[in-house]
Amino acid sequence: MFGAIEAGGTKFVCGIGDDRGRIVDQITIPTTVPEETLGRVAEYFQNKAIRALGLGCFGPLDLDPASPTYGFLTSTPKLAWRGFNILANLRRRLAVPIAIDTDVNAAILAEHRWGAAQGLHTALYLTVGTGIGGGILVEGQILHGMMHPEAGHVIVRRAAGDNFPGVCPAHGDCLEGMASGPAIEKRWGSKGRDLPLDHPAWDLEAGYLAQGLVTYICVLSPQRILLGGGVMQQADLFPRIRQKVREMLNGYIQRPEIVANIEEYIVPPGLGTKSGLCGGLALAMKATEARKEG
């Protein structure tokens, strides 16, 4: 058995599962301050006889193994966690191999092993929830680069007449600032869940998300895009986004994936809401595989 953590700004979901992505047990722990939250996390995994643990974590994170701050949370707006070495803290508490990556990189890894990105070499998992973030597989490798993608912070063009300032603390009106769950709530004074299907919020939302997708398609040329997270539970968003992406690309990318089969190109995650937690399992498996190789 492997241990998995999906660490978010509001909750830590911890679980146990096997090497086929099946979760057999899980609990949810609220995100408070590091010592308290991680104390409860460690308590959960104690005596669970896991071989390894995978941590898919909110960010930004330092994931450069050569860096002195490897495994630290860096410029996160969750102040109690800023500059905190989450990896070392967990390693001190639990005597198993632990692998860390971003929550969305974990999710695309799980989707690649067991979900809607199976058989692909280049794919994007985008979560649209409290934040917007992308996990990216390119030519079979998880993209880290200098740090890791911050795909939610790309530049978007303001819709005509839209004067909403945006909610991103760093950029205001980047994609995350304009289209995350909190942006919807602040803009309309009501949570997305409570806005009716024919509310103008959804056309605007689809337009901003489609802009993000067009940018990702131009830069990454993914073979498929998976859209998850709370906001995407408004399932009506999918057809609207697909249509707008096709309109915005305007025939420039002549590929059947876009021109003919966009329903199979922009899709929900294959693992439903389990991509993140299964991603923890996939990371844990990687940790043991890396050990074998090393």
Add this chain to the structure above:
Amino acid sequence: MFGAIEAGGTKFVCGIGDDRGRIVDQITIPTTVPEETLGRVAEYFQNKAIRALGLGCFGPLDLDPASPTYGFLTSTPKLAWRGFNILANLRRRLAVPIAIDTDVNAAILAEHRWGAAQGLHTALYLTVGTGIGGGILVEGQILHGMMHPEAGHVIVRRAAGDNFPGVCPAHGDCLEGMASGPAIEKRWGSKGRDLPLDHPAWDLEAGYLAQGLVTYICVLSPQRILLGGGVMQQADLFPRIRQKVREMLNGYIQRPEIVANIEEYIVPPGLGTKSGLCGGLALAMKATEARKEG
């Protein structure tokens, strides 16, 4: 010796060089119609005793070896070349292994072997010339994905008061539409080369290019960005772009590359104007290496 072609919409540069990226001979052939241009290309390489040939080509291209139109130019605005199988045509004319990739993928490959991307695993080469295009190395692999990046066509935000419609035939005011060489010329009625350093064109240009770079940084997290092409010969653009990128990121990406050493992060190509042709050599070397493995 290896053969190299840098195939562009206005000219084909052909050359011969060694496995250390040294070009020993080259010629330039104007891009007219395929039969004529490729006839002259083949004539040049005849009797040159090359082991393999690398073709860095304008696009869009079909680079999927499993596709029935592999090696074809697809939706290029150069109508005489649209739907033309450039790879098969060259293979018919020249009896050596030939590798094809985009012009900018060839360039980043050469920069990785011999230039300013040596030792990096994730880097971007952006050309700003007649078009804007990106060649991308990610975790040591050249990014193709579904097709290949079309990084020049990302969405940018219009500068306040800018009513220029843009020159991209597909999108109008995408990055390429707003900031390519022809966009500068159309907007100001004068070629970039002839606009003085204190002309407002340059601040606007730097602003649009910086937007593109911010987007690439958020999506790809490159370890370095190389800016080449005719427009970047206006060397004053570099400091302006660096400053605007830093302003736009607004502290969100806390990495020394950006916060402290941006002069080494956004740089000219190490091979100067030879990245493309050297890229042909690098592709040719890959063609022989692939053969050895296969």
